Amino acid sequence: MPLHRLSSVTIGVPDVAATAGYYADFGLAPGADGWFATRDGGDQLRLVQAPTRRLVELRIGADDPDDLDRAAHRLEALGIPAERGADTLIAYEAVTGVRAVLQVEPRISQPEVPATRYNGPGRIERAGARAPGILRAEPVRPRKLGHAVLGTTDFAATSAFFRDGLGFRTSDMIGDIGAFLRCSTDHHNVLVLAAPVAFLHHTSWQVDDVDDVGRGASAMLDGHPERHVWGLGRHHAGSNFFWYLKDPAGNFAEYYSDMDTILDDQLWTPETLEGARGLFNWGPPPPPSFLRPDDLAALMTGAHSR
Numbered sequence: 001m002p003l004h005r006l007s008s009v010t011i012g013v014p015d016v017a018a019t020a021g022y023y024a025d026f027g028l029a030p031g032a033d034g035w036f037a038t039r040d041g042g043d044q045l046r047l048v049q050a051p052t053r054r055l056v057e058l059r060i061g062a063d064d065p066d067d068l069d070r071a072a073h074r075l076e077a078l079g080i081p082a083e084r085g086a087d088t089l090i091a092y093e094a095v096t097g098v099r100a101v102l103q104v105e106p107r108i109s110q111p112e113v114p115a116t117r118y119n120g121p122g123r124i125e126r127a128g129a130r131a132p133g134i135l136r137a138e139p140v141r142p143r144k145l146g147h148a149v150l151g152t153t154d155f156a157a158t159s160a161f162f163r164d165g166l167g168f169r170t171s172d173m174i175g176d177i178g179a180f181l182r183c184s185t186d187h188h189n190v191l192v193l194a195a196p197v198a199f200l201h202h203t204s205w206q207v208d209d210v211d212d213v214g215r216g217a218s219a220m221l222d223g224h225p226e227r228h229v230w231g232l233g234r235h236h237a238g239s240n241f242f243w244y245l246k247d248p249a250g251n252f253a254e255y256y257s258d259m260d261t262i263l264d265d266q267l268w269t270p271e272t273l274e275g276a277r278g279l280f281n282w283g284p285p286p287p288p289s290f291l292r293p294d295d296l297a298a299l300m301t302g303a304h305s306r
C-alpha cells in the first residue's frame with residue numbers, strides 16, 4: 001500500500017492549556033506550537049483553539065509524489081477538490097470538515113521492544129523474578145499514534161473519502177455504520193462511524209503491552225476518577241487491549257497494545273461484525289456515554305447554529 005502511516009492528528013479544543021496538561025499526563029511530550037511527541041513517532045498530536053471540540057486535521061504518510069497524484073485523481077473522480085503542493089496533497093472531507101494532508105515522508109521505524117515474559121501453563125518464561133508489569137516504575141509514554149475515530153452524519157460519503165479517495169483499505173466493517181480503515185500495516189488507523197453529528201470520538205496511542213495499558217490508565221485515574229471511560233478490555237476488530245480515558249474537552253483517548261497487523265492485503269479477509277462484536281470481545285460492558293458521549297447534544301446544537 002502506498003500509504004504507510006497515520007502521522008499526526010490535530011484536535012481543536014476550547015481550553016488548550018487545560019487539555020495540554022491532560023496529554024502531558026497521558027505521556028506525550030509537549031513541544032512547540034501546540035505539538036506533542038510520542039517516543040517513536042515524533043510530533044503526532046497538535047492542539048489548537050476551537051469554539052467546540054473537533055477533529056481538525058489528519059496527516060497521512062505516503063511513499064512518493066506519484067502516490068499523491070493518484071490520490072488527487074481519485075478524489076477528482078469523487079468530485080472532491082484537492083490542493084497539490086510539492087510534497088503534500090490537501091483535501092477536506094466535506095461532511096466532517098476534517099482536513100486530510102497526504103505527505104511524502106519516510107516510513108516509521110520502531111525499535112523492537114523485547115516480548116514481555118509472561119508465565120503460562122507448562123511454560124516458564126520468567127523464573128525467580130517478579131513480573132515486569134509490577135516492577136516498572138517509569139511513567140507510561142506512548143510509542144506512537146495508532147488511530148482516530150470520527151463520527152459523521154454521512155457514513156457513505158465520509159468512508160468513501162478515506163477509502164476511495166485517499167486510498168485507505170477496509171479491514172472490517174460494523175454492519176453499515178462503521179468502517180475500520182487502514183493506511184498502514186495496523187488493523188485500523190481511521191474508524192468512520194455513523195453518528196447524529198460530526199465529532200471526534202477518540203484518538204488511540206500504542207504502548208508496549210497490556211501491563212502498560214493498565215499502568216498508564218491507573219496513573220491517569222489517580223486523583224482524576226472523572227477521566228475514566230471504559231476499560232480494561234479487548235476489542236474484537238483489531239484484537240487490541242484497550243482502556244479509554246477522557247480529556248477535559250470531552251475527547252476520548254485510548255491506550256492500546258497488541259493490535260492485529262496486516263502485512264499482506266491478500267492474507268486478510270474483512271468481516272462484517274454485528275452487535276457487540278463490533279465494539280469488543282471481552283471487558284466490562286461499555287457505558288452508554290461511550291457510544292453517545294455526554295456532550296453530543298450540545299455539539300449538535302452547536303453544529304446547527306454554525
Ligand SMILES: [Fe+2]
Pocket residue numbers: 147149202203204254
Ligand atoms: Fe480505538
